[in-house]
Amino acid sequence: MTLTLSWVFRIILSLLMGLAVAFAFRREWRYEQQVAQTSCTAREGKKRDTVIWLSPWVLPILIAVLWLASLLSSGPAISTAFLMESSTQLVALLTLYFGVLMVLLPLLRKTISARACATLWLLPVFVYYGQYVFRGYVPPLVVLRVPHALASLLPWLWMFGFGAVLLWHLISHFRFRRMILKEAQPVEVQEVKDLWREEDRLVLLKRHIPLLTSPAISSPLTIGLFNKTMRTVLPQRSHTLDQYRLIFRHELHHVQRRDVDTKCFYIFCKALCWFNPLVWIALKKASADLELSCDEMVVCGAGDKTRQEYAFLLLETAGDERGFTTCLSTSAKGLRHRLQGVVKPQKRSSGTFVLGAIMVVLMLCSGFLSVSSTYGTIEEVLLAPYGTVTVDSVSLQTDDVDLYRADLSPQVREELLDYLSALPVTKLATGQDLPKDEERYLTLFLSDHKLYLELTGRLCTLTPMNTPYIPVLYRLDKPVDWGGLLALIT
Incomplete structure (x- = not known):
């Protein structure tokens, strides 16, 4: 839709x-x-x-x-x-x-x-x-x-x-x-x-x-x-x-x-x-x-x-x-x-x-062709500049599920971050948010550096919660396992 x-x-x-x-x-x-x-x-x-x-x-x-x-x-x-x-x-x-x-x-x-x-x-x-x-x-x-x-x-x-x-x-x-x-x-x-x-x-x-x-x-x-x-x-x-x-x-x-x-x-x-x-x-x-x-x-x-x-x-x-x-x-x-x-x-x-x-x-x-010099895994491209990060809370929205969890166990936090860190991405644009009408939407707040990592089925952004508010848009080069994510979070 x-x-x-x-x-x-x-x-x-x-x-x-x-x-x-x-x-x-x-x-x-x-x-x-x-x-x-x-x-x-x-x-x-x-x-x-x-x-x-x-x-x-x-x-x-x-x-x-x-x-x-x-x-x-x-x-x-x-x-x-x-x-x-x-x-x-x-x-x-x-x-x-x-x-x-x-x-x-x-x-x-x-x-x-x-x-x-x-x-x-x-x-x-x-x-x-x-x-x-x-x-x-x-x-x-x-x-x-x-x-x-x-x-x-x-x-x-x-x-x-x-x-x-x-x-x-x-x-x-x-x-x-x-x-x-x-x-x-x-x-x-x-x-x-x-x-x-x-x-x-x-x-x-x-x-x-x-x-x-x-x-x-x-x-x-x-x-x-x-x-x-x-x-x-x-x-x-x-x-x-x-x-x-x-x-x-x-x-x-x-x-x-x-x-x-x-x-x-x-x-x-x-x-x-x-x-x-x-x-x-x-x-x-x-x-x-x-x-x-x-x-x-x-x-x-x-x-x-x-x-x-x-x-x-x-x-x-x-x-x-x-x-x-x-x-x-x-x-x-x-x-x-x-x-x-x-x-x-x-x-x-x-x-x-x-x-x-x-x-x-x-x-x-228009916009169907792009050029990028920044690509790799989420760990290499998005998280490496910040050093150690920790998942503080997770929000997941799909057609059937709308949940928020801030009480994840240390093991689940680590497994979730390991899975997402391995996803390959390619940078598309600086200063661009995710579209808000996606059917599936995952948001992670990374407490160590006050970062928001947001994913849809095909795109993701990393946004520092400081001034200025500048999200960076990436393309996900591998499909997200939404069923596995839901099972891990719940």
Whole structure:
């Protein structure tokens, strides 16, 4: 019955998340098409951008906030354990999801919109919250064990790689920004400036973005992490007004979708999985889908002549993309799919249903894969740090029995502790209680150190009765003999 209730909760929440993502995507997709085809920018409410529900920035911010809250409430040891557990969970999620998505990507690109394909790469942002909601309801089906010999070394090695990748990207961004802005000058041609402001109006930006020209680039791009520092930079070459219009629409679609935030999320994923080439390859494809999705909207409803002109523009301006930028045309290697999509458009569905369905599946599977470096018997993993322990009292609850015993004989106490100490366990999470709706529940109070050892049929926790109150959740790797326990206690 407990598993059924847990699954009902999981299914309902997964469906709600799938509907929320699908609804948000459909709303922004239809709005972008409306603006592209009619130039009508009327929107309900105060929303100006076309971000799908939440900015990807919220993921690293959430991790940082949770870590800081854990540090302030529980101290550095617990907060470090929490950070490593959440990070390894996220690494496992990204690796598995991006790997599956790369396999499906050729089919998806033929059947759903490029905007939907680009959004699929961001679904882990939403799925990550489900890992906290579902914790304790259904234990992981697969727990990957890190060898004990590497357990103390890997966290430091991982953190070094994480910091090195982030630092490298930051340095690369600021060097690239300095290079292209060093000799940049404001665009002086009045017709081009008027066209820029006209296109700027269509995306309802709160702050006008300066339009510059620089000899250091060969392809138009927008650079900058924040609205105040954002610049759109053109190469020093002449274009027709129609070509400028296409360039501006492409760059402003990136700004309206806050694709720089998405690029930051990609870099964050690279840093998390710096040791995994699969994730790096996947994120190159994700960046390509960002460009495909902007191409799709720039030529939405356009005729063959406009499409050919835009394709020629992509070929003519193929260049380099570095730092936190969105670029009209990246290297020639990534142009094949873009040119096919522009010159020979295929009829595709919006992808709303596919997006919602994949979101539901991801939520249903959330938390089923875990990584642990702590495993062994209850004696080795839970009790050894406390030295000698003694059972003070026992509480046992099953379908038929609800008893409490504090008058056990020394022999029974010893036999009970010996049996439980030999049970194999694997650590799952720090700071997580047992679910309270289990059919069988055993609680032991260990008087020597004021500890509570609690077991269900599949999980157990050890909780020190001090401040802070921090339980640690473990998976039982061997079934509990409930009949034997009942006979021993009674």
